[in-house]
Amino acid sequence: MSGTAEKALAALRAGLPEPVLLTDPDSVARFAHDDAEWAPYGKPLAVARTTSTDDVVAVVRICAELGIPVVPRGAGTGLSGGANAIDGCVLISLQGMDEILEVNPREQLAVVQPGVVNDDLRAACREHGAWYPPDPASSPWSTIGGNVATNAGGVCCVKYGVTRDYVLGLEAVVGNGDVVRLGRRTAKGVAGYDLCGLFVGSEGTLGVITEITVKLLPGLRAPERTVVGYFDSLVEAGEAVAAVAAAGVVPSALELLDRHCLKAVDEWKNMGLSAEANVLLLGRSDAPGAAGEQEVDALLRCFDAAGATWSARSTDEHEADALFAARRLAYPALERLGPVLTEDVCVPRAKVPEMLGRIEAAARRHDTRIANIAHAGDGNLHPLIITPPGDEEARLRAQRAFDDIVADAISLGGTVTGEHGVGLLKRKGLHAELSPAVIGMHQAVKSAVDPAGIFNPGKVFGDPDR
């Protein structure tokens, strides 16, 4: 261990209360990576399970002085390696800071610590007659802090927007150990730069978020009507998605699952889905009354016109919920089959059919299995590349398919990441998507907020070849 590392450990031991700091290798290793199975990770020096903003300040001050990298993490459900350990870093686990400090339906806001689990916040809001919409598939496990750091999306985002749209303010510890309050508690506010928004989606590279004020919608969520469409091909399902956008319909969900996902869920949970359809589209409308009926009709018309082999509105609420549960289970079901390399491209809605066709072509070209889940209504596709465990050749082919899909998305006017973040896996794609001048702006802004360069160095816009 280097002298600097020893100095850091001594200072951390002196500066933090007893149970906060973990240094034995086995305990530390449990925090070393997120859920991106393909992303590399290093060996942390220590893990600080902070219990307060003061703890975070203590860690940041010590690390800034000694030039030790700091990697903040929530529940570790990320899918891009953004929270993966860097060799010799201090990981700050914010999971223990999990208090809901305020739910205020009158002002339509809630204040939480970063470790609050998404579903827990949503349940607390429900009790107060309010709704926090962002609903990533990881909502039973992922934390609001992690959601904010990655600007997480979800199923209802197609109508209600992403995490960014619900972050009013936050408290963060920045590079010199200062605690700053950014944003506001009022409905509107333009006092200075949107530094709060700058932190949303910054993937731990600008500081450690220690408190979050989120916007709520008043009232409970309206009940939803569900429609189901079966399709023979991905491209036909994609045509249905493009038709929905062209018709000007904004569903409250429009999700796609292909036969690989349906089969994996069947094999695990025996739901009998894959016998029925090659590709499943699930649409929902939460518009009230006649407007909702009209939206459902419009969705079904779009499904049928694109060549659905079967389509219907679901009259059984339990059946509808089961289908969405299957959607949520698709990712863990596929993980059972081997390491999953997750993509997260987002393309213009009209390009969804073409992009789905290109994904299939990449699978064929590189002889690799690609399953597809998609927040299709957003154009946000999740091709999931699955390789047999231990097959190095298959891994190389998978990586080539990944790169082709990224290039295809960019060439169709899309982005390499719709909601998961860049982390480690999409740095090459980011450099392909953004101009050198824009990368330069990122570096300059990063240095402005984190002059010592301690926060998650090398992630997001770091050199992808290092």
Place this chain on the structure above:
Amino acid sequence: MSGTAEKALAALRAGLPEPVLLTDPDSVARFAHDDAEWAPYGKPLAVARTTSTDDVVAVVRICAELGIPVVPRGAGTGLSGGANAIDGCVLISLQGMDEILEVNPREQLAVVQPGVVNDDLRAACREHGAWYPPDPASSPWSTIGGNVATNAGGVCCVKYGVTRDYVLGLEAVVGNGDVVRLGRRTAKGVAGYDLCGLFVGSEGTLGVITEITVKLLPGLRAPERTVVGYFDSLVEAGEAVAAVAAAGVVPSALELLDRHCLKAVDEWKNMGLSAEANVLLLGRSDAPGAAGEQEVDALLRCFDAAGATWSARSTDEHEADALFAARRLAYPALERLGPVLTEDVCVPRAKVPEMLGRIEAAARRHDTRIANIAHAGDGNLHPLIITPPGDEEARLRAQRAFDDIVADAISLGGTVTGEHGVGLLKRKGLHAELSPAVIGMHQAVKSAVDPAGIFNPGKVFGDPDR
């Protein structure tokens, strides 16, 4: 004229096509300030009426090399002095860059040059069956570029959000003359920092915005139902506003006008409003069918419970539109009475009655006339302080009332500016609202994007005493 100024003029003459550059003092003076009658302004060296991004690049390169301040401006309808000339600056007028480049209802976006007038974009979108919601009172004159630079609000923001919520991407010329494209065209995207969002509301301090991609909502705007409430006092009207928030109703408009505004409009347009009410609340609902009826009922219940002397749903669409037209005319009507010092505080919704009471107290305490218009449903209040032309004593009293109102808003958990921006008028308030650490972050971010410090120096977070 200094040697640097002469060099700059020579370079501008050489670098720009003939009719772009204005240097004769009379022509230049027309561009020297925005609509904030109380804000100081300097004498520009020249005005560049740019017609292309290339023109903007030419100006920025020359000014960066010579250290000449650059002040971008749209239509000059700002209310904080953000676009006011700095002595020796080059003003870039973007009004001539007024092309609507694309309206794409399928992808729910439009691409415009910065000089496009807000109402013109809205009309173009309507023709394509789509809706661009942000509707500042200045919409017949103000430009999208100016709206983006100030993150403008408006009447329907209480339900549909502000300009920021509709900016997907932009092109800008930054401090070294680089042209950067920030943001995206897709529904979602998290590739790197939200630098696009950082520019929204940056009031010309980070660069010159040369193209904007905005998000549209599909379909035409739904028809609205209007309710009207008369109140004896500002505080009672404020109670009604707080009650609407507490009831969890989200109207599509909730506007307040007090007797000073009603009288000024009457004196100008003879609408007979001030005979009826001391304070007028205008609410709207655009929810469809029965949901809309329920919202209207709820608004009326809130009005009545707070002590409305009269309340009713408007059954006459023309009458309803006339009332909102009066709301839009209130500001110019008051301007006819003398120089208006405009405030733009925003407080938590539950604090609206108390804040309105404090505004009245400030008026009494400082023996000054304060009219009130408000986007009341957002807690965004516009106390308008009016002084008799040429009365220097009254100006001093007005300034003291302004300062007290800013302090009151901050002490109630509010912000000094909800939608107009800081500009020159609210710099002292900004320094009271934000901590020195946050001001330091602003300065660092500004230097990162504008290393030569040429863009609108001294505005927003500049030293208010200089």
